Amino acid sequence: MENPGIKNKDHLLSLTIPQLLRWRVIHSGDKVALREKEFGYWRCYTWKQYYEYVRNTGLGLKKCGFARGDTVALIGDNIPELPFVAIGAQSVGGISAGIYQTTMPDEIAQLLAYMKVSMVFCNDQEQVDKIVEIRDRVPLVKKVIYEDPRGMRDYAADDWFMDIEDVYRLGAAAHEERPEDFEGLVDAGKPDDVCHLCLTSGTTGLSKGTMLTHKNYINMGLQLAEADPLADTDEYLSFLPFAWIGEQMNSFGVAMATGITINFPESVETAMEDLKEIGPHFMFGAPRIYETIRSQIWLKIDESYWLNQKLYRYFIKIGEKAAKFRMSGERMPFSLKIKAWVGYQLMFRPLINQIGLLRLRRAYTGGAALGPELFTFYQAIGVNLKQIYGQTEIVGIAYMHRDGDVRPDTVGKPLPGTQCKISPEGEILSKSDSVTPGYLNLPEKSAELLEGGWLHSGDAGYIDDNGHLVVIDRLADVMHNQEGEMFSPMFLENKLKFSPYIKEAVIFGDRQAYVSALINIDPIVVGKWAEDRGISYTTYMDLSAKPEVADLVYGQVAEINQKAEKPHFRIKRFAVLYKLLDMDDGELTKTGKIRRQFVSEKYKNLYEALYDEGLSEKEVEALFQYQDGQTATVKTKLSFYTMEGV
Known part of the structure; x- marks a missing residue:
């Protein structure tokens, strides 16, 4: 599968993202680059139209006072206007920066001040209202641009706010007046210019702005496509938060380098349904996405007829055996191959077609480790799921499984052009053209990150005998x-x-x-389990406190203990938490990682109770924080359970 971008690799690495977008127009201007679902209808943008929107946005921003070196922040759901504004700003010498749409106003104020943001783009009133709340704290912000005009009538008389359509009109008029200006601005860009600030996950405090260059993104896209070829006819669904490097690496890096089509769902809530309509050829998701899909599959099987359940249990075992051969690249016994084919056609093909993954050639997961069992499960049902490993500071991907060499307990081998070594302390160090030049306005942190010319990951790991990287955990999180x-x-x-x-x-x-x-129990799966057994409940707190649920969890922990590789891996005491861990409560990062230190401090009383073996129950006060900032306190009793034989 030959891609014109890969054939011109050296040339593409000498370009900026706007210059590469222009190159795409020359080579495939009439091909669909972006597609957005709106009011049930898929609207298409060709590469030529994409470039025109970027041009009008960039010139329009410039007319509004956006200057070379200025920063525009993007806050909103995934829509084509995000890359229009981001690349438009980059085209005129500016920098874009993504902020998670779930970020609260106080944190937004800190981030806008830290990044010296001069303009903010929001997709709707909800996000605009957050900026209004902190207006007096962000004096550098000249304009707040919005895409959805609904609910914006009260702001119409204030020229601090501006409809994106007005930006387009300003830009189009500027281009008509001086058609040569935009090309000159684009030509002035250099591949090593910082083009985007990507925020770190903020597990230990306020996120840091990782400076990423045009070359960083384009190099990552090209190297990924070299390891796992993509055709310019391939489809991708953009449903991950744009502020996360996992989405940017596809929208900026992979799409520009390979010419694939990016599809934007109608909303976050309809993303999984829209995925069925698109049938992407490749997808990328955090572990939580694949865990959720696995739960949906489990529910579909649980709700099916007894014969389907019996066939599923039989063929999933066959599939797991076959998956081990496929993942290792070894020749599969003929009898197993036939059984696996029958299982796929009879059970798994219809199943993955219902989810929208039938055309999927490769699925990637990253951002956190995924259990080996889950890898084997997806490979068993015919989904080619592979682990990638990297971090924001290396544009998301530095290591990846190759087809026929998928080892569930590793994260694969380095991408082409990426070097890896392990420090004497056991830390994973990397080097490539995708490594950041550092953090914005944090020279000391940048020096630590890039000490000795290598990117310091902060993760402990080792390289196994097959050349695969094995990630153990965060250096700071490894326990004894x-x-x-x-x-x-x-x-x-x-x-x-x-x-x-x-x-x-x-x-x-x-x-x-x-x-x-x-x-934390899964409220959907455990809720269905409880309903099937006639166990009534009202809230998550009520469900989590049911003794029958505790028995269910006890059995799951006992099963894991039985398979523990070493005795000290076994879990002796546990409690079912009365609330779901949530990013709004500061317990999870925006990418779903546990903020371990914060959680340990917040639930210190529960931690202490877990190590008081004489204690089986404790009264606690549950503090809930809602999205509007309000809090509520509820008293409840929490039970603690001790595993037998541990």
Whole structure:
């Protein structure tokens, strides 16, 4: 599968993102570049139209006072206007920056001040209202541009606000007056110019602005396509938050480098339904996405006839055996190959077609580790799921499984052009053309990050005998028990989360006599389980406190303990938490990672109770924070359970 972008690799690396967009227009101007679902209808933008919108946006921003070196912040759901504004700003020498749409006003104010943002683009009134709330704290912001005019009537008389359509009109008029100006602005860009600020996940405090260059993004896209070829006819669904590097690397890097089509769903809520209509050829998602899809599959099977359930259980075992051969690239026995084919045609093909993954050639997961069992499950049903590993500071991907060499306990081998080594302390170090020049206005942090010319990941790991990278955990998160034996809390948490009944888990046990856990049940799967057994409940808190649910979780923990590789990996005490861990409460990052230190401090009383073996119940006050900032306190009793034989 030959892609014109890969054939011109050296040339593309000498371009900026706007220059590469122009190159795409020359080579495939009439091909669909973007597609957006709006009011049930898919609207298409060709590469030529894409470039025109970028041009009008860039010149329009310039007319509004946006200057070279200025920064525009993007806050909103995934819509074509996000790349229009981002690349438009980059075209005139500016910098774009993504902020998660779930970010609260106080944090937005801090981020806008830190990044010295001069303009903000919001997709709707909800996001605009957040900026209005902090207006007196962001004096550098000259304009707030919005895409959806609904609810904006009260702001119409204030020229601080501006409809994106008016920006387009200003830009179109400027281009008509001086048609040569825009090309000159685009030509002035250099591949090593900083084009975007990508915020880190903020596990230890306010996010840092990672400076990324045009070359950083384009190099990553080209290297990924070299390892896993993509055709310019391939489809991709953009449903991950644009502020996350996982989405940017596809929208900026992969799409520009390979010419694939980016599809924007109608809304976050309809993304999975829209995925069925698109039938993407490749997709990328955080582990939570694949865990959710796995739960949906489990529910479909659970709701089907007894014969379907029996066939599923039989063929999933066949599929798992076949998957081990496919993942290793070994020749599969003929009899197993026939059985696996029958299972795929009879059970799994219709199943993955219902989800929208039938045309999928490759699926990637990253951002956090995914349990080996979940990998094997997807490979067993015919979804070619592979692990990638990287970080914001290297444009998301630096290591990846190759087809026929998927080892569930590793993250694969380095991408072409990426070097890897392990420091004497066990830290993973990387080097490539995708590595950031540093953090915005944080020279000391940047020096630590890039000490010795290598990107310091902060993760512990090693390279196995097959040349694959094995990630153990964050260096700061690796734990040791009372006897000094090392274990990874993330590894055990992933083991727990493979259970369809468990949504999230937090492992404790550093310098303690045993391992313990706080567990979140999956409200959908466990709710269905409870309904099938006639167990009534009202809220998540009520469901989580049911003794029958505790017995269910006990069985899941016991099963994991039975498979534990070492005795000190076994979980001795656990409690089912009365609320779901939530990013609005500061317990999870915007990408769904546990903020371990914050959680440990917030639930210190529960942590202490887990290590008081004489305590089986404790009254606690549950504090809830809602999206509008209001809080509520509810008193409840939490039970603690001790596993037998541990």
